[in-house]
Amino acid sequence: MQEKSSGFQWPAQWTPDILATLMFVVQKGRILLIRKKRGIGAGKVNGPGGKFEPGETALQCVLREVREELHIDIEDAREMGVLNFSFACGTIPEIRCHVFMATSFTGTPTETPEAEPFWCPVDGIPYDLMWQDDRFWLPAMLDGKRFEAFFTFEGDRMLEFSLKAED
Numbered sequence: 766m767q768e769k770s771s772g773f774q775w776p777a778q779w780t781p782d783i784l785a786t787l788m789f790v791v792q793k794g795r796i797l798l799i800r801k802k803r804g805i806g807a808g809k810v811n812g813p814g815g816k817f818e819p820g821e822t823a824l825q826c827v828l829r830e831v832r833e834e835l836h837i838d839i840e841d842a843r844e845m846g847v848l849n850f851s852f853a854c855g856t857i858p859e860i861r862c863h864v865f866m867a868t869s870f871t872g873t874p875t876e877t878p879e880a881e882p883f884w885c886p887v888d889g890i891p892y893d894l895m896w897q898d899d900r901f902w903l904p905a906m907l908d909g910k911r912f913e914a915f916f917t918f919e920g921d922r923m924l925e926f927s928l929k930a931e932d
């Protein structure tokens with residue numbers, strides 16, 4: 766395990782208000798991203814995903830969210846890591862997000878009221894248009910490394926980070 770941090774101590778006691786998921790499909794050197802049209806992080810580039818519904822597992826949630834947002838069915842989802850987000854301002858709830866990857870799906874990625882999908886070369890990911898933490902963990906995940914991370918934010922601005930990733 767490799768550990769990196771901004772000098773920030775991972776909190777011993779922290780409970781998320783919300784559980785969420787993200788999915789990154791990678792195929793032939795390209796990654797399937799979305800422009801998120803509503804909800805938390807509207808306007809940003811991200812993977813599809815969203816909040817758990819009652820009684821769902823992370824896997825059930827991510828498969829449902831991807832179907833709802835892009836009208837595709839993922840065939841080989843695998844969980845790669847967990848992101849924990851704590852927001853200083855108190856207006857955004859504390860979030861724990863389970864992050865998945867896949868290479869195979871059925872259907873055609875389709876724009877919906879929630880998301881506009883697009884394919885992007887994996888070596889050209891537009892980090893400037895994404896949440897500020899993504900550049901810390903997404904490259905490691907794309908190298909096949911599992912990870913867990915904790916980030917503090919003030920609104921859209923990342924304050925502190927602590928990242929553990931496989932060597």
Ligand SMILES: Nc1nc2c([nH]c(=O)n2[C@H]2C[C@H](O)[C@@H](COP(=O)(O)OP(=O)(O)OP(=O)(O)O)O2)c(=O)[nH]1
Nearest residue numbers: 785786787804805806811814815816860862896898
């Ligand atoms: N890549 C990335 N994703 C993040 C960060 N913070 C954060 O909440 N997300 C993701 C996790 C969820 O997939 C999504 C927030 O949930 P959402 O608002 O899309 O949930 P939803 O679709 O159920 O929402 P809604 O339609 O019910 O309003 O944003 C971050 O820092 N980086």
